[in-house]
Amino acid sequence: DAKTTQPTSMDCAEGRAANLPCNHSTISGNEYVYWYRQIHSQGPQYIIHGLKNNETNEMASLIITEDRKSSTLILPHATLRDTAVYYCIVRGNNYGQNFVFGPGTRLSVLP
């Protein structure tokens, strides 16, 4: 699985958009980009995933660059409940390929 790099921590003002970057420069053609988040002492929660097109759901938007070497998760109107660790993961679809969770980005939404 390709490795990802994310900033260790970020702050965001409540009500503003939170933009979380992720670099995955060694991503291969069949690998998807997934985003999860983890609130303290809970299991990680799936947010969104994509291959090359931008994706949007009720939680967030995922913007993937044309060369697919980086992506940005956007929380359009961050709330205090969005404070969590956010993980960017790259994973292929072949049998046996697993999710590899790095240390993630600790997002703090400030009042």
Add this chain to the structure above:
Amino acid sequence: DGGITQSPKYLFRKEGQNVTLSCEQNLNHDAMYWYRQDPGQGLRLIYYSQIVNDFQKGDIAEGYSVSREKKESFPLTVTSAQKNPTAFYLCASTPGTGPNEQFFGPGTRLTVL
């Protein structure tokens, strides 16, 4: 409701004892996983199973064992050979191959006294 259950939520054991953590899913998923998480760290893969009666070691399998006798169950045994077993343990499942998200249970916090 469909989902993944882990029990118990908190578990204490004495050093030198084996302990088994339960993981059950009613999502009809083929693949199941066990992760370990230490404070301030990401998740590390212990074992995974893609189908019944088959499982593979992850990155940190030493001191752990698993079984997959039923599709819905994937128990993890933390043996006395695990040198530092105090951690947060997470179970997860996916439908199998394909661009499917991984679903997580609520976790079990194991403390060795």
